[in-house]
Amino acid sequence: MPELYYSKAVNEALDEELARDKNVILMGEDIGIYGGAFGATRGLFEKFGAERLWETPISENSFTGLAVGAAMMGLRPVVEIMFMDFIALALDQLLNSAGKLHYMYGGQVNVPLVMRTPGGAKGGYGPSHSQMLSNLLVGVPGIKVVAPSNAMQVKGILKAAIRDDNPVVVIENKRLYPQKGIVPDGDYTLPLDKAVVFSSKLAPTLTLASYSSMTPVCLAVQQAFEKAGIGIEVVDLVSLQPLDTATVFASLRKTGRIVIAEEACLTGGVGAELSALIAEHCLDALEAPIARVAAKDLPIPSSLAMEKMILPQPDDVVKAVKKTLDY
């Protein structure tokens, strides 16, 4: 099985789906000859042409709306929002149209729309180009939200998202794009609503839940603790809406302790929601308070030194794990 960059896995998923289904079209800024700001569509324009790749003006809300209309008519548009921060410009069409049409029109229409967008900080992009805005999306009914953390996941999930009859936001990550991972040969899809468990060789004493860029961080922490003789089970959430609570709860019932790590701001997001659900359904399993590691509730400064102070660092995860184990 080949090892691919995360960005190349995205590219292969798009390539294969464009070839498989003529109803699949891509829309977004600079996705043509340029290949997308992060190279995700590189080579596709040459292969599929202007008929399939629609390079748009800088009009996020309207090209998203256009994709909604095209989806209502049977196409399967995949739109790229260049930086996740720019999703703010497309939110009206995403939440007032895409997420509601099937329900509010009484089931008459489907909106098989995929929105791909890289969230997260890569280092110095600054306040409007660095955010992980998962918090904004998970409170909107009618939109599936996934945040794959490695090359194999992103390829299988993006392909599944394109084949799904509902709007799906695929949160990619600028820090993950240059990371390599094993990708199976041939056509495969992965479920849009399932968390993935990375077990420990040792009996697990703590659950470490994360998604997107924080999963590789958590896996490194898992290895470090394993060397010290402590077993940690990493639950990669993958799906943020809906949350695969069954998998999280099953792990927590084994370990009794949980740390939730995410790159988004602390308040009102996935970690907060998961904490509430654990408190509602799994309180009896907890042997220590739930711990959360997240970005501080602040804009992300451009200065690399200050950016680190705002974003969750590997050491923050280690500290939270130790504190939870020592409780």
Add this chain to the structure above:
Amino acid sequence: MQIPNEQLLEMYQRMVLIRTFEETLGELFAKGALGGTSHLCIGEEASAVGVISAARDTDWLISNHRGHGHLLARGLEPRRVMGELMGKLTGYCRGRGGSQHLSAMDRHFLGTNGITGGGIPIAAGAAFALKYQHKDEIAICFFGDGASNQGTFHETLNMASLWKLPILFLCENNLYGMSTPIAHSCASGSIAPRAAAYNMHGSACDGLDLETVYFTAQAAIERVRAGNGPELLEVMTYRQCGHSKNDPRVYRTREEEAEMAKRDSIACTAALLVQRGLAPEAVEAAANAARATIAAAAEEAMNAPTGGLQDATSDLFAN
């Protein structure tokens, strides 16, 4: 150019149907039989009936918050539109959408839209799909003068023109965005000239004269269908009623309203029919038939069942 008498009588009847529907809604609100709010199109009927009569039944329509006229002009069943507004299971969207979110895909009506300007890119997306699928249907997108100040208007006209999409952008300029007069909101004073900025044909027409609307729209629709790219047509109309159900209309004078009422399209079309040789009794009979249809529709909708918990909680996602 004249519309033949038989067709003109049908169009007149359709306008009366819309007017009666809207007046009936007003009464139902007063009785407390309707929830939410509603945006009536009393005075604007010639636009809906003129434009939609000029289109094919297979052309795709999208409308805005003031969409009852468009729905009924397309021939949707009044009893089911009324049912939708009352939140009944007989409604086109089983009571979930209501007035501002009403779709009938089998009638090629993509939907009304509660976000001002929200339907504009969606309509262009439908046109995009029609072109992609090599169909000879077009999209017609209704919106108001207020929506033409939204970013979606400008963004979408730009993209539609770049990509030569088969869409007619139909601006119903009723001179007020809710309460704000167009002079306070639109730097160009009117909408049609904005087409030039997007390298598309833009024109305006009298929206109170049914035949003018019909023939102007017909010509625009055929140009769009011929593959000449999108067009912007500004239909100058007048909303005789308030913006929504609780609007005391303090932003305009009763004198202005009385002056505009003299040009009421329904009264003018009735007079035209008589002038062209129809018996006044025949004109009145057509109107009465429309009124009876609405009375029966309201009665049926009132007695229709409301959805239960299952209806309220299903269909969040397609399977």
